Amino acid sequence: MFKKAIGVFKRLENYSRSPLFCHILTSLQGLSSIHVYGKTEDFISQFKRLTDTQNNYLLLFLSSTRWLALRLEIMTNLVTLAVALFVAFGISSSPYPFKAMAISLVLQMASNFQATSRIASETEAHFMAAERMLQYMKMCVSEAPFHMEGTSCPPGWPQQGEITFQDYHMKYRDNTPIVLNSINLTIHSGEVVGIVGRTGSGKSSLGVALFRLVEPMAGRILIDGVDICSIGLEDLRSKLSVIPQEPVLFSGTIRFNLDPFDCHTDQQIWDALERTFLINTISKFPKKLHTDVVENGGNFSVGQRQLLCIARALLRNSKIILIDEATASIDMETDTLIQRTIREAFQGCTVLVIAHRVTTVLNCDRILVMGNGKVVEFDRPEVLQNKPGSFFAALLATATAH
Structure with a gap:
């Protein structure tokens, strides 16, 4: 009893x-x-x-x-x-x-x-x-294996950085609605694509799908013709870089945060800091690159943390870059500099910019407008602005009015 x-x-x-x-x-x-x-x-x-x-x-x-x-x-x-x-x-x-x-x-x-x-x-x-x-x-569903036996990505993959979604469907859990529904699009090599849409339209879910944080319900994503579900997670994620909306810094030194696996020289790190306009800030510290970073980067402002994350992505030298509104916490003057840095530093890379402010993607090669998990519009900014009844033009007019 x-x-x-x-x-x-x-x-x-x-x-x-x-x-x-x-x-x-x-x-x-x-x-x-x-x-x-x-x-x-x-x-x-x-x-x-x-x-x-x-x-x-x-x-x-x-x-x-x-x-x-x-x-x-x-x-x-x-x-x-x-x-x-x-x-x-x-x-x-x-x-x-x-x-x-x-x-x-x-x-x-x-x-x-x-x-x-x-x-x-x-x-x-x-x-x-x-x-x-x-x-x-x-209860928890395990991720796919980090390394898949008998399969390996081609040497130097991805060389072009072309991304193709083929009838892609995705939901986060079995009992939740579909967040990406019948996505069919091709992002060409070296393109800078701005992704816009209302809250809950599926912008960030595209990044989740690309990194395989959630497995697809149906369809597939090809990078340079290779199905990302056919290779291990380590092989896939090591080839991509992400600049998150919330900057992530680890307890340790500045050098450890920029190069955790000790793969780059000090000169390469200083070059990355110079391109992100942080070289003057870091040079003022007595220990330079060996300055301690407290938990969650508390001794740096949010903007400086975001710049450090951009410098980290520069060092990785990936062919595909995902930027989740990297300038959300930065003032307008620095925002302009960062937008220029992204254009220059990631030249030749395929860049996906998830934008929460529509005005930040006007300089992109093409604009992808998402709505209810579907592709609403996908074309050059000037074409969408002049298109009658354009959803992007309506978003831009609303943002400009505010």
């Missing part, structure tokens, strides 16, 4: 703990927003409700252990009484030293037996954490 109950109580207590910790973390991260919108009382009420729920299950778990302890104590006390009666009334013919030893052992059993049983049961209950991990392992 006890083992069945304590397992259920511990499982419920574990499940109720996750929402509580999630709420605490969310509240800490959004503290300023909570104060601004006057939602303090709502969050405190939610915290109290989650705490009560978690404490209810914890109380049941602790009460169940006391339930066992009480019954074990009653049982051991009855055994102690029986042994004491046998010894006192001389029913047993054993010598007195043996009777004294029996009394001594049975008194020790009262505490040891109870402690041993409780520890064993509670240890079994705490293994519910391992049960949850096994559940997550079964």
Whole structure:
């Protein structure tokens, strides 16, 4: 009875703990927003409700252990009484030293037996954490293998950088709607393509598809004629570079952040910094390239972090570059410089620019307009601007008006 109950109580207590910790973390991260919108009382009420729920299950778990302890104590006390009666009334013919030893052992059993049983049961209950991990392992779908035996990408691939989507369909999970629906397009070698669209139109999902963070439902993506699903993830992702919207820096030195695998010389790193207008900033530090970067790059501004990410992509010298609104956190003057840098530094590369500000992609070779996971328009900017009823022209007019 006890083992069945304590397992259920511990499982419920574990499940109720996750929402509580999630709420605490969310509240800490959004503290300023909570104060601004006057939602303090709502969050405190939610915290109290989650705490009560978690404490209810914890109380049941602790009460169940006391339930066992009480019954074990009653049982051991009855055994102690029986042994004491046998010894006192001389029913047993054993010598007195043996009777004294029996009394001594049975008194020790009262505490040891109870402690041993409780520890064993509670240890079994705490293994519910391992049960949850096994559940997550079964629920989570593993990525494709990093290296596929018997297949390898051609030497020097990709040489051109041409990307072709052939009737491509993608959804993030089985029970979610399709985010990319019947994508058919060809991005030529060396083109700079701006990708625009409303929120949820599928812009970032194209990057997810290209890096195979999610496997396709149907269709395929070809890079220089090679199906990206036919090669290992390591072979694919090592040939692509991404400049993310949220700049990512690691704890370590500036040199480690730019060249984590120590593949480039200091001169190459300084050249990349010069092309991203960071050479003066880094030169002012006493340790130069060996200056420490604190966690998440806290000792650099958001714009400087973004520039460091661009310098990292320059060093990788990839043929295909994905830029997810790299200038979102940079002032307009630096934005202009970065746009020029992207044009010059990535000359000859196929560049996909996911734009959240339509004006940043006017200099691109072609514009891809996404809507509801489909290709709405795909042509040169000047053609789309002059096209009657153009979706891109409407987006541009709205952005310019604001």
